[in-house]
Amino acid sequence: DHRDLHSFPTRRSSDLPNKPGQGVRVAVLDSGINALHSHVREVLGGVHVRWREDGSLEFDPDFRDMLGHGTAVAGVIRAKAPEVELYAVRVFDRELRTQAAVVAAAIRWALEHGMHAVNISLGTERAEHREVLQDACDEAIRRGMILVAAAGDEEREWFPASFANVIAVAGDQRCAWDEHFYCPDEAVPFRAHPSPRPLPGRPQSLNLRGHSFAAAHITARVARILQQKPQARHEEIVEFLIAQATPMEEAAARFEA
Numbered sequence: 001d002h003r004d005l006h007s008f009p010t011r012r013s014s015d016l017p018n019k020p021g022q023g024v025r026v027a028v029l030d031s032g033i034n035a036l037h038s039h040v041r042e043v044l045g046g047v048h049v050r051w052r053e054d055g056s057l058e059f060d061p062d063f064r065d066m067l068g069h070g071t072a073v074a075g076v077i078r079a080k081a082p083e084v085e086l087y088a089v090r091v092f093d094r095e096l097r098t099q100a101a102v103v104a105a106a107i108r109w110a111l112e113h114g115m116h117a118v119n120i121s122l123g124t125e126r127a128e129h130r131e132v133l134q135d136a137c138d139e140a141i142r143r144g145m146i147l148v149a150a151a152g153d154e155e156r157e158w159f160p161a162s163f164a165n166v167i168a169v170a171g172d173q174r175c176a177w178d179e180h181f182y183c184p185d186e187a188v189p190f191r192a193h194p195s196p197r198p199l200p201g202r203p204q205s206l207n208l209r210g211h212s213f214a215a216a217h218i219t220a221r222v223a224r225i226l227q228q229k230p231q232a233r234h235e236e237i238v239e240f241l242i243a244q245a246t247p248m249e250e251a252a253a254r255f256e257a
Helices: 069-081 099-112 127-142 210-227 233-244 249-257
Strands: 026-032 045-051 057-060 085-090 117-120 146-151 165-170 180-182 190-192
Touching: 026 099, 026 210, 045 099, 057 099, 069 085, 069 117, 069 210, 085 146, 099 127, 117 210, 127 146, 146 210, 165 210, 165 233, 180 210, 180 233, 190 210, 190 249, 210 233
Parallel strands: 026 085, 026 117, 045 085, 117 146, 146 165, 165 190
Antiparallel strands: 045 057, 180 190
16 A cells, blocks of 8 residues: 655645755664664654564564664764654664565655655665565655665675665765765765764764765755755756765865865
């Protein structure tokens, strides 16, 4: 019983105050979210999608984060789009491993529950998982949901980041917190800051870092765009991201100085 995204209330930019991300529903596919964390503050709902021993899928309302990874990802999105409506879609349990069928079901859960964008800070290079992930992503994209996914090694395909109409992002240490790069000739076109928000009393060098958090930085940008352009589809979102990117020449000059 899939519901089209456009059957949900339409946000009009003229109705929204200047609160970045307000009215935009973003699902974080990860290890869950700690809604009480100071970097998150609020989670409006969520689910734990898991694989039963009998080979069936279970949808459990307990989306609490046991690993901290999803909370850190959500904290990035909240920092840069503070009024976004966050939803936790937990696909990891006690380790950062899951099944392709779980990820596909999580994407469909986000679609059925009216998410406007999904942050997917995970992926696989295993070709046998391609079809099940491709089907779920194609359905979501066809019905207007924006997918942002972390990319892996540029020399290999990484699913779902490698799929057409999924915004692929890799971490780049040259990116400052409030900027991103566009690299049109690269396999992964968008690059962003590779770290989450700093933790009090802990050096940032000891904090988490990686492509997962770069994806979250771009997802926050997408949420801000969708606040102003509620009906924007993938192509228009990409155009805005390209227009907002820091020129690579500027970054190169900064690092050479």
